[in-house]
Amino acid sequence: MFSILLPIIYIAFISLGLPDSLIGSAWPAMHETLNVPVSYAGIITMTISVGTVISSLAAGFLSKKFRASTITAASILLTAIALLGFSIFNSFTIIWLLALPYGLGAGAIDATLNNYVAIHYASKHMSWLHAFWGIGASLSPYIMGFALTNQHNWQLGYKIIGIIQLIITLIIVISFPQWRKVEHTQSETTLTDNLKEPMTITTKKPIRTIKGIIPALLTFIAYAAVEQTSGLWASTFFVSSRHISIDIAAMFASLFYIGITVGRLISGFVADYFTDRQLIHIGMFSALLGTILLFIPYQITALFGLLVIGLGCAPVFPSLIHATPTTFGKKNSQSIMGFQMASSYLGTTFLPPLFGIISSQLSTSYFPLYIFIFVIIMIITSYKIPFSQFSNK
Template sequence: MYSLLLAIIYVAFVSLGLPDSLVGAGWPVMHEDLGVPVAFAGLLTMIIAGGTILSSLASERLTRRFGAGVVTAVSVGLTAAALVGFSVSGSFWLLCLWAVPYGLGAGAVDAALNNYVALHYAARHMNWLHSFWGVGASISPFIMSYAITSGLGWSSAYQIVGITQAVLTVALVVSLPLWGKVHPVRPAYAGGAGGAGGPDRAREAHEAEHEPSAAGAHVPLAQALRIPGVTLVLAAFFAYCALESTSILWASTYLVTDRGVTPATAAAFGSLFLLGITGGRFLAGFFADRVGDKHLIRGGFVTVGVGVLMIAVPVGTDVLALAGLVVAGLGSAPVYPAIIHSTPVNFGRRSSQAIIGIQMAAAYTGSTLAPPLFGALSTWAGTWVFPLFLAVLVVLGLVMSERLNRLVARRAAAPVQRR
């Protein structure tokens, strides 16, 4: 049962990534067919992001009431319906209408699946699962390219992915009896081997003292935000996702306009940033359990910082900047999975669903706001500020995560000291 459900979850993570790149890949053709300006893509993605943030915040209540399996199945089904709706939409306003369930389904399933994996599976699976998300996000542009070049049209790409999501929905519904039979793991302290505050008794004492007394009790948003350390992890997660989305959107432009790289080379290395994240998460899975989440987050931010420094150094060759982009991608790889996986340990198992839902909302907020913010900044100051913008986000993420580490270590050690 453990392995069968895990295989289904792996497929679900591929499915999670599939819709994420479709709008961007197909929009150059879509906006012409729909007769709307190119800039209208921003409206569409804002609607999707808004729905995703709302459903992320509601995921804790939904998951406690219906269970992670039901929420995942319904959310994937909702996304499937939205994708099919996209495929039959002949006007922009219909796309905006279908964008609402598109976003609502994505946020709820993301939060529910991430929390379930954090509670029930080891750190290596969290990294590998997010690597599989990257596989899905990388496949969908090829689906869109095939649909357009073969004469099927952009709508066929949405139809193909929508049918794929519908098949997965059926598999998830069939698998529902398995979701309650996989026992939660007892995660090690997020610092990994040798981390301070590692005894299980310290963590259990903290959970008994700080968590709601009734199993399955709802944790309101205001209560979750008051838990010590939550604002720190939200700031770190916001910073990381802002960094990632800004790099994906603006790295190629910076390389062309400020470093003199040819557009073709810049585009290739821009894709290598994403491939670095996907490949890095796959590699991180082999040592995640031994290294620990805390060290993965710290090492990831530091590595991204090294990559940003390589991008910024004003040398006569563009090789260093191109290599720095790849290094930044590899450094980014373990941060997102490790932050998610450490949540039950840092804040308690009963509060983890609420906090992961808020983390997802913070993630999507960062991903949505940071790229246009940099666009406005670069219009005023120039794209040369790109590495400086990334450096600020790296420092913010690293400082907030280190402050959280110290807080968790003190909190975990306190019950032991009182004995």
């Protein structure tokens, strides 16, 4: 039954990735249509992040009331409705309001599945699971670029993605019998129990006193800053600082997500030959190399640098997640996972918008420096994490 359910989880992660890169690729055109400053992208993304945090924290409560399959389908449907709303309205205020359900739809899936995969699957499965998120995140900038090139209409891009989300919702609904079958076997009951387990603290020690937890949380914050700032602002950086046309920049902004997707597929195949710690540090130093390439004032090096940053980011997040039970112990992993996801959302909520403020006051040319700072922070804090301290416990 695991082999039947796992592809369904993969499909859910495709739907999770599809909306994530849309704002960044569409914003150079969106802010002109909406007649708002370029920095207002931060308002939208912060609202999306708030919705994601709310639904993540509510995932434990919701899973007591509804099946995991129902929560998944409802979450994807909510995102689809928000995306279709983006495709209809030209008002920034309405789009800002729609950003909340946009985020609410994503959080529950992310919060309930990561800990299960970390405990019950090998590292390669975590990488492949998040690669499917990358597939969704890679496709949407191309779709948006197509809409901008052929129709000069960013709303068409949102409409297409919204329809795709509706199709994925239908797939999940059709698969409901498979989810019910899973609940009737002992091994799959373990899956259901894990999905229904709320994010409560199981350790008697305060979280802050657990060895390595503060560096781990800082690493998640820094990683979120690198990933989300790259995804949100790369297209704008290409247009304003590297003088690439809006439609081409929207398409090439997907290089970052292509890098993540390809990198995670590769990581899955080589994960048996490397530890989580090794994969994390290989990825971080690759991201550092890509960031350095962004400083070179040529279009081709900027585009290639973004790709390399994506390749570098690829193994970092899945390996950090997968290492949680061996770093902090299985009895602590559920609560620690909640704190790690919250830290990631904290970085996602505040740090990409912070660059929007910086760029509005100074210039988007500071984009490489901003990414560079957080890559360095990520590397330094990761070396303070005591990986595998519970590997034999």
